[in-house]
Amino acid sequence: MMPAPIPAPMPASMPAPPSPALTMPTPPLPHDPQPQAPSKPGNDECCHSGCTFCVLEMYQEDLAAYEEALRAWQQRQQAAAAPATQAIKKPRKRA
Numbered sequence: 844m845m846p847a848p849i850p851a852p853m854p855a856s857m858p859a860p861p862s863p864a865l866t867m868p869t870p871p872l873p874h875d876p877q878p879q880a881p882s883k884p885g886n887d888e889c890c891h892s893g894c895t896f897c898v899l900e901m902y903q904e905d906l907a908a909y910e911e912a913l914r915a916w917q918q919r920q921q922a923a924a925a926p927a928t929q930a931i932k933k934p935r936k937r938a
């Protein structure tokens with residue numbers, strides 16, 4: 844069995860990484876992903892026997908919840924973008 848190779852020392856000419864105090868802090872980005880639509884069941888997934896938990900009914904419920912979540916997400920996105928667009932308004936010309 845051969846011994847593990849010894850890593851080569853770093854050359855003295857390479858700069859050291861910047862210290863944490865010298866790097867600029869980056870604000871955390873808001874994480875608000877767009878809701879994903881539910882997968883539509885295939886034509887062969889429903890047995891058409893009136894099951895209590897029918898895949899088609901469950902899909903319709905999931906689809907309604909997705910549409911509601913999508914509307915709420917779109918409103919949050921518009922609200923987050925609104926302050927940025929308000930700050931860019933051009934001054935009105937006076938007559």
